[in-house]
Amino acid sequence: xxxxxxxxxxxxxxxxxxxxxxxxxxxxxxxxxxxxxxxxxxxxxxxxxxxxxxxxxxxxxxxxxxxxxxxxxxxxxxxxxxxxxxxxxxxxxxxxxxxxxxxxxxxxxxxxxxxxxxxxxxxxxxxxxxxxxxxxxxxxxxxxxxxxxxxxxxxxxxxxx
Amino acid sequence: xxxxxxxxxxxxxxxxxxxxxxxxxxxxxxxxxxxxxxxxxxxxxxxxxxxxxxxxxxxxxxxxxxxxxxxxxxxxxxxxxxxxxxxxxxxxxxxxxxxxxxxxxxxxxxxxxxxxxxxxxxxxxxxxxxxxxxxxxxxxxxxxxxxxxxxxxxxxxxxxxxxxxxxxxxxxxxxxxxxxxxxxxxxxxxxxxxxxxxxxxxxxxxxxxxxxxxxxxxxxxxxxxxxxxxxxxxxxxxxxxxxxxxxxxxxxxxxxxxxxxxxxxxxxxxxxxxxxxxxxxxxxxxxxxxxxxxxxxxxxxxxxxxxxxxxxxxxxxxxxxxxxxxxxxxxxxxxxxxxxxxxxxxxxxxxxxxxxxxxxxxxxxxxxxxxxxxxxxxxxxxxxxxxxxxxxxxxxxxxxxxxxxxxxxxxxxxxxxxxxxxxxxxxxxxxxxxxxxxxxxxxxxxxx
Numbered sequence: 360x361x362x363x364x365x366x367x368x369x370x371x372x373x374x375x376x377x378x379x380x381x382x383x384x385x386x387x388x389x390x391x392x393x394x395x396x397x398x399x400x401x402x403x404x405x406x407x408x409x410x411x412x413x414x415x416x417x418x419x420x421x422x423x424x425x426x427x428x429x430x431x432x433x434x435x436x437x438x439x440x441x442x443x444x445x446x447x448x449x450x451x452x453x454x455x456x457x458x459x460x461x462x463x464x465x466x467x468x469x470x471x472x473x474x475x476x477x478x479x480x481x482x483x484x485x486x487x488x489x490x491x492x493x494x495x496x497x498x499x500x501x502x503x504x505x506x507x508x509x510x511x512x513x514x515x516x517x518x519x520x
Numbered sequence: 521x522x523x524x525x526x527x528x529x530x531x532x533x534x535x536x537x538x539x540x541x542x543x544x545x546x547x548x549x550x551x552x553x554x555x556x557x558x559x560x561x562x563x564x565x566x567x568x569x570x571x572x573x574x575x576x577x578x579x580x581x582x583x584x585x586x587x588x589x590x591x592x593x594x595x596x597x598x599x600x601x602x603x604x605x606x607x608x609x610x611x612x613x614x615x616x617x618x619x620x621x622x623x624x625x626x627x628x629x630x631x632x633x634x635x636x637x638x639x640x641x642x643x644x645x646x647x648x649x650x651x652x653x654x655x656x657x658x659x660x661x662x663x664x665x666x667x668x669x670x671x672x673x674x675x676x677x678x679x680x681x682x683x684x685x686x687x688x689x690x691x692x693x694x695x696x697x698x699x700x701x702x703x704x705x706x707x708x709x710x711x712x713x714x715x716x717x718x719x720x721x722x723x724x725x726x727x728x729x730x731x732x733x734x735x736x737x738x739x740x741x742x743x744x745x746x747x748x749x750x751x752x753x754x755x756x757x758x759x760x761x762x763x764x765x766x767x768x769x770x771x772x773x774x775x776x777x778x779x780x781x782x783x784x785x786x787x788x789x790x791x792x793x794x795x796x797x798x799x800x801x802x803x804x805x806x807x808x809x810x811x812x813x814x815x816x817x818x819x820x821x822x823x824x825x826x827x828x829x830x831x832x833x834x835x836x837x838x839x840x841x842x843x844x845x846x847x848x849x850x851x852x853x854x855x856x857x858x859x860x861x862x863x864x865x866x867x868x869x870x871x872x873x874x875x876x877x878x879x880x881x882x883x884x885x886x887x888x889x890x891x892x893x894x895x896x897x898x899x900x901x902x903x904x905x906x907x908x909x910x911x912x913x914x915x916x917x918x919x920x921x922x923x924x925x926x927x928x929x930x931x932x933x934x935x936x937x938x939x940x941x942x943x944x945x946x947x948x949x950x951x952x953x954x955x956x957x958x959x960x961x962x963x964x965x966x967x968x
Contacts, residue, residue, distance in 0.1 A: 378682045380596075380722050386704030387687050391646070413704075426706040427687030429646050445608040446810060446874050447768040447860055449966045483690065483878050484608040485647055488768035488858065489775040498649040
């Protein structure tokens, strides 16, 4: 099989499976684990791997993958950037931030910058409305943003190796 | 009347507030000791006295919900915590998980004991990585201290807590969708009945509680649930205690404020939230998340003849205490108690357009009226904003929304229809102006 986990990640998978009364319940956490180990996307090989390990049909796993927005069915850039554009953020300037990111990165929403470093996405409500506008970069929130703040964040991403 | 409290928020902003030592030095883990000294039935009776109405939006009484769990059953019971916070405008549960996670752990132990569960899953939306890390950290600390595991606080009642991650779907905040998601399926809501208390997680009796509901239970048990309930101005409405209020949008000091139940929107917006940006007036307020109807600031709701409402008659919606029953009776919805404020500098048409894009994106697609209806409404609003819609189409939004309401498996459909109906009812002229003027509006913006 083309996809396999490292020994360390295998250990983690076993720990995850031990938390639930059946194997199916580990489906979403297992997909997260494998996605991270696979350059942040869920390939057909990953689906096959998860299905085999959890004794599920591949159709079931694929159904789960396609339901949730945070399972990438294509390889994203090195970093993923989400701009929340739901009402509270929109009232605080999210659209300006989004357009600025599009301009700076040279992509439309959903695309990856030509250097492959950043995939730009929108997010629906990140539960940070009191500190709007907010963006998420990989696993980190940045809140109360101005365009200058966004520039600094983007500088860091683009310059980073 | 403003009665600010600090049961949950005492630690907010303080260094290492998420650690066990900080929580205990502020009086934490006392409530659970008192609860574990009672019988299981005793815990439920006590919990009912707190009149803690579910903080996730539906406002169901927590103790009553616990009492629905079977007394004896051969199957294991589960406590499931709904930490899939994602209702637009709502950001209170995240603050608890990040800054005061032990209050949730304590509430979970009480909840598990009350409903006869030995395992609890905290379903956190995937985006909240810091919340998950803080919760796992708190679980490890509590376990090391013997507060979780086989003998929590020396009691022969094993309790294990686990954090479970979602994967990006608003609908998983609906309790049965959450259960499906927890079981490793697509997060599609289930038909009820059977209700979770009979057939919940893994086919076993389960209770699904919101983060804040459980976290505040720890304080209620510490204080004595009856006394805790009486903090609230709405104690006569069986809506007790204190809760977190959020305010976002066009206010000077957006954020989370904790106060006794009974706060009004005017107090939340002006006294705590610092008033509207640039000293402007309010165009509209959405009281508790985007599924609630929007209100005009001078709206005078009709209240039921019940004498408990006499004190509030003739008052604007901004001056009626924020409570589950008071707001329901006033033709509104309390939701999560996190208000969104629109100033009069902005355009309500664009606000609804934004909200309906959200619902179209998040509809799970299971029921036709919601899947198709949300898309239709968004497409009509696209045309309105582009100046290509007709008055007939605007009326059709009303028809579509009315046909979603009550015709779906879960409450998402109603939650999507309600803002559409409320916005068009209250700002009809703004919508018509767009149509008549070919997409030109006076403001055409959402930012101040």
